[in-house]
Amino acid sequence: MPVRETTRGSRKTDLGGRYDLVICGASFAGLAVARQVADSGGEILMIDRYEVGERQTSACAIPTCWLEALDLLEAEAQRFGELVVHTPHRTVSMPLPWEFSTFDYPALCRLMWERSGVRFETAKVDGRTPGEEDGLITVETDRGGLSAPLVVDALGWRRILDPGMAVTPPGAPLSRALEVHPRGTSKDLEVWIEREYVPAGYGWSFPAGDEVRVGVGSFDPEYHVRKPTEALAGDLGVEAEAWQGNWIPHRLREATADGVFFAGDSAGHCYPLTAEGIRPAFYFGLALGALLADVLSGRSTRERALADYGRFSRSHALRYDGLLAAQRTLPRIPPRLLPSALGSLTDERLASRAFARYLDLAPPGFVRAIGRPATAGRVLARAA
Ligand SMILES: Cc1cc2nc3c(=O)[nH]c(=O)nc-3n(C[C@H](O)[C@H](O)[C@H](O)COP(=O)(O)OP(=O)(O)OC[C@H]3O[C@@H](n4cnc5c(N)ncnc54)[C@H](O)[C@@H]3O)c2cc1C
Structure with missing residues (x-):
């Protein structure tokens, strides 16, 4: 068994409380969100059950x-x-x-995290409490309940923060x-x-x-x-x-549900046929981060970001359907x-x-275009 570097025992302090944004998952999608919200102000916390870059999730x-x-x-x-x-x-x-x-997975993840400057803690996400209280969603973790108006699930294929959608292999x-x-x-x-x-x-x-x-x-x-x-x-x-x-x-899912934003594999952003999932996790993570930066700095609202992001993700559905059709054709x-x-x-x-x-499908020029959070809404509308 590999040794876990994760904070344990008496060092595992309670993180419970209120934040402005909680990013769950510190791999490609979560780190892309963190990159975009870096200078937006507000109390931001990114969590993962492992240290940043500790567990490689792909061939990279x-x-x-x-x-x-x-x-x-x-x-x-x-x-x-x-x-x-x-x-x-x-x-x-x-x-x-x-x-x-x-x-190199650890090197890439650490670079992205260090440059974002976003606070990171190890914590295992267990789920969310149903509904909202005073506009806050509570993420249940082994280090306490984290409440925030803005919550991102970048936790991978399980889509943990959407209890309404059961993703159970091998039927899913x-x-x-x-x-x-x-x-x-x-x-x-x-x-x-x-x-x-x-x-x-x-x-x-x-x-x-x-x-x-x-x-x-x-x-x-x-x-x-x-x-x-x-x-x-x-x-x-x-x-x-x-x-x-x-x-x-290998199928696109809704990118928002009950006030939570989903990016990367949790939103089904990995491409069918090629199983290339890192680039789309970056692409949608950057888009989401730019919209959240607008909310954090008072230029937009959570409701608008939910609508814009959901629409942006859905606008790619035809391209995902095409790749899925090719995935089904190849073995025939x-x-x-x-x-x-x-x-x-x-x-x-x-x-x-x-x-x-x-x-x-996700051109590299998007990184520069999305680099100015003030124009995020317009950039995404054009891209859609
Ligand atoms: C074997 C394999 C090889 C692949 N090779 C490639 C490749 O070469 N190129 C490519 O583009 N794609 C590849 N993919 C696909 C790619 O790995 C995924 O699409 C991509 O990792 C998705 O990024 P993500 O950030 O959404 O999720 P992930 O990278 O899966 O990250 C999810 C994060 O959430 C954390 N987490 C999960 N559950 C919890 C919890 N309960 N509490 C706290 N934290 C939690 C995890 O520790 C992890 O850090 C490969 C996939 C596999 C399985």
Whole structure:
């Protein structure tokens, strides 16, 4: 069992009381919210059951331009200019019009937190008390009840602060993914679309300096991925060690419920088909943070922020539906036809167009546009 660094025993003081904003979850979505509200005034508390960056939640691959836009290149581990896709009948190398990077999770999270200046405490969220009292929502934690008019659930797929929505695997629209992080090196960003490993989903090997992150994800929540992950690691000649895995939502959910704001996996913001969840967690977290900054500095109200944010998130529904349709189609393509389906993406012009459209789902230019909280409402209206 890994040793928890979390504050325990007699050091675990009561945090109960009133705040202006409570951000629950200090991974990608929560840290993006914290980045935006940094100088807005008010009593802000961010909590997580682990220390910032203590528990890696993904393989940590992201378009490099997003690391650049957020000024986080310090945390970069390795960079790639092409994606190597293995199918049963052929291996295809796709040139990427923009690069991908893997990064160091603890380094990235700590950089974002330190720069935000937001107060952080470790606390486990158990739920919320029903309703509101004097316009305040109370988050129940193992360190007391935290009451605030503004509450963010960036706690991942469980959506803990929405008791009205039961997200229970394996019945819920979730994918499952598992990976190992052995020592090793490689120069290629690789993906396997091979039924031998998983009937609906894909395997990957994402190198990150002196470790490789090798895993398998299944769009079908009933399909277990431990053995396929061991098989892929075995085929690559690396140890199946240092495991991490989780459920991944593959359907967009409402981004607000009963006065609470949801961002990242709690709002189903992870993209279907690719299971890329870090960039959208940043994107929606930044949008939400900008709207909350407006509320904290008196330029907007909570009700307006709830309406604007809900609308902004929903305005992406068509694009999520399209990706979900592609996720459902992929396993139906006969393996012998996969190379020609993917082969078109070896053409630089076609690849460039397809990848540009994909990047456009959450373009890096959004970071700068949203960087001025005073214009957040207008920026979001335009983006929607
Ligand atoms: C194996 C795997 C590999 C992946 N690889 C990639 C990848 O390479 N690139 C990519 O873009 N996406 C990847 N994803 C998807 C990506 O990890 C998620 O979409 C992303 O982490 C969502 O960010 P988030 O901030 O919403 O939630 P999370 O990163 O899940 O963070 C939730 C936070 O809430 C905290 N928390 C949870 N419950 C409680 C509680 N009760 N009390 C207090 N704190 C709590 C957790 O400790 C955590 O810090 C991968 C997913 C998996 C499972």
